[in-house]
Amino acid sequence: MNAEAKISVTPTFRAEYGHFIDGAWIGSDGSKVIGLSNPATGQHLANIQAGTPADVGRAVAAAKRAFPAWSRTSFEERQRILLEIAQRLRARSGEFAVMESLNNGKTVHEATIHDLPEAIGQFEYFAGSVWSLKGETHNHADLLGLVHREPLGVVAQIIPWNVPLLMASMKIAPALAAGNTIVLKPSEIVCLTVLEFVAEIADLLPPGVLNVITGYGQDVGEALVTHPDIRKVAFTGSTSTGRKIIEYAARNIIPQTLELGGKSANIICRSADLDAAATTAAIAMVFNKGEVCMAGSRLFVERAVRDAFLEKFVAAVEQIRVGDPLNEKTGLGSLSSRMQYDKVRSYFDVAREEGATILSGGDIATDTGLQSGFFVKPTILTDVHNRMRVAQEEIFGPVTSVITWDSEEELLSQVNDSLYGLAGAVWSEDLRQAHRISRAMQTGIVWINTYYNLPRGMPLGGYKQSGFGRELTWDLLREYTIQKSVIIPLSYSGLPPQ
Known part of the structure; x- marks a missing residue:
């Protein structure tokens, strides 16, 4: 490892984090804690609360009390607070990037150039968007109709x-901008940066506007979503958990926005710039260790350029350095947990059993200094057909299945033969072809000759079991928000005819 490239920021976590309820940090009703560690080294970082339904009840009650006043705040006040939150994040962005790396295993480089700028951007974007929360007027000869848009x-x-x-920023910023109050449940596996962020901005929000409950899903998640005072749920996670969220939300008939799994198709056509496509495909595979719902994990390569592309792709992947996430030259850090590590490794066996060829990788990374972490090599699978498990199931790791195609009709039938439809890409210098393929893909996001390029304001969401909203x-x-119609007759002439 290059010691000179190692990041110098050394943030300090608290020994234990409470729930954040009604503007204060409190212990759990059950007095149990969960230990969180650095997945790259196994080092213990901090304890969080193992929440209970009683904790959820307190958090929801605090948010309910805070809602009337917060919902009436002016756009100017909400905008000021959101911009100050962005500024607080920016001022400590280097420290937060290292915290994210320590608890998640991602490279500090990715956290610095992607996670923090995008988190900051969410608050800046929705700070401006509050002014577009407008109602409507409907003018009729004998009445005036008003349509108000109110927080939920x-x-x-x-x-x-x-x-x-x-993820916290993507959820918190629009909810606050619209005038809602929040109970946030982060993951019990990785959440220390979220808790430090809440501590940083706690003085900016009235007590109860933002509350955070930590703990296991079976203890906290169900109690939260089924609470009778919750008016909406926003969830990002696996499709299997998403089904449970829908069931829980149905008990009180509340709306949901769900961003779930993906098995995205990255399509290489014969006219593509193969050098750019190969380099970007490598990045699309290892970005955030492949623990991304939009990862380009199904790589469809036109037969005419398959060999030439694979030569470049393998070369690009094998240049990626697996190692210490805090080293700025590392390209692939540690998977986030033992559970994810075991899951990804199990798919190496699945690939062999199904008859796929492991062209590169397919093993753990055992270089010096990596033995205590959850490191795997970036893995390329060839001789894959689209119905194999490795082509259908979300592995959520740095693993890509290469599938060969001959005709656009054949290609699209396979691309759309998936439970998911979140993201994808088309690499082609033929503009007509790129449009034809992208329009036919049952996919929420399609990139042309690029990947992971999502400018602020562009919608993120999927088709099919990748969720809705x-x-x-x-x-x-x-x-x-919710709409309310108010009708004002301009003269009284009795009820309208039935």
């Missing part, structure tokens, strides 16, 4: 462990 109330937000600080865009404010 207390919203439940549940986020995963792969990009926790960014859209994030990162102004349209999300519609999901956090």
